[in-house]
Amino acid sequence: MKKKIILTLILFIIAGCATHKEIYRQETRDRFEIPLLPKWVYNTPDDFVVGISQKSMNSDEMQETAKQMAAVMESRNHASYTIEKYAATSSENILKSNVTEFKLNVSSSPQKTKGIYNSLELVDSVEALAYFFGLFSTNNKEIEASYKRSDIRRNPLYFEKDKLEISGNTITCFKTVSSSSLVLAWEKAAVEARSEIAKYLEKKVQSAIINTDEITEKRLALETSKKLSRMKLKASYITTELKDNLRLFKVYHEMEIRK
Numbered sequence: 001m002k003k004k005i006i007l008t009l010i011l012f013i014i015a016g017c018a019t020h021k022e023i024y025r026q027e028t029r030d031r032f033e034i035p036l037l038p039k040w041v042y043n044t045p046d047d048f049v050v051g052i053s054q055k056s057m058n059s060d061e062m063q064e065t066a067k068q069m070a071a072v073m074e075s076r077n078h079a080s081y082t083i084e085k086y087a088a089t090s091s092e093n094i095l096k097s098n099v100t101e102f103k104l105n106v107s108s109s110p111q112k113t114k115g116i117y118n119s120l121e122l123v124d125s126v127e128a129l130a131y132f133f134g135l136f137s138t139n140n141k142e143i144e145a146s147y148k149r150s151d152i153r154r155n156p157l158y159f160e161k162d163k164l165e166i167s168g169n170t171i172t173c174f175k176t177v178s179s180s181s182l183v184l185a186w187e188k189a190a191v192e193a194r195s196e197i198a199k200y201l202e203k204k205v206q207s208a209i210i211n212t213d214e215i216t217e218k219r220l221a222l223e224t225s226k227k228l229s230r231m232k233l234k235a236s237y238i239t240t241e242l243k244d245n246l247r248l249f250k251v252y253h254e255m256e257i258r259k
Contacts, residue, residue: 035128035238040135040147043235047141049074051134052183055127063122066134071117074138077231124148131182159237159252164200169259173197176252185251193255194228232256
């Protein structure tokens with residue numbers, strides 16, 4: 001009898017441990033990691049720009065790749081063309097329904113990008129999350145010491161709330177993007193924000209209803225093409241999560257432009 005009781009208790013303990021382990025795995029899989037990064041990653045001051053590259057054994061290569069990214073980001077914030085096309089066709093015959101989307105954001109002047117690249121100077125850097133973060137000055141300024149301090153921040157209240165806010169002559173776009181690559185997530189969040197602002201500023205919509213062989217077909221085309229200038233990256237935030245044993249980076253950008 002005692003052996004049965006002991007065996008039963010052992011089974012309960014094993015089951016409890018297994019349940020606890022499964023809960024722990026679930027929490028670990030869904031948990032966001034808050035990286036230890038300097039303040040300039042979260043709030044980059046004026047006349048400075050952040051560049052990111054994947055970590056490698058070649059220090060010069062890391063800095064060069066990050067500098068190239070920083071030059072492109074600064075050039076597109078200074079002046080860029082953003083083009084977005086959306087076309088949709090719907091009909092009674094569902095096999096004919098179709099949606100096509102195209103989005104592009106490019107620097108308005110390759111010469112300007114080259115000039116920015118030549119002017120950039122690395123003033124601070126940090127390696128975290130298997131990436132190299134570089135802070136570059138656009139006019140030989142020194143960064144304040146307070147911006148170099150490592151800072152752990154909690155998720156801001158506005159994190160993951162993609163939206164546009166208009167206040168007077170200022171348009172602010174909040175955008176969050178996920179990717180297995182931190183560089184791609186950082187760049188795409190900026191592209192998405194610029195595209196949202198451009199779409200708000202200028203829209204051209206064409207639509208048509210076509211009757212063919214007793215089938216009604218609706219076509220809609222939306223195109224935005226806008227030159228943006230003097231954009232500012234006000235705030236950024238980075239977290240990671242594990243999904244199916246794959247680490248995803250989530251990058252939040254708050255970008256601002258004055259009309």
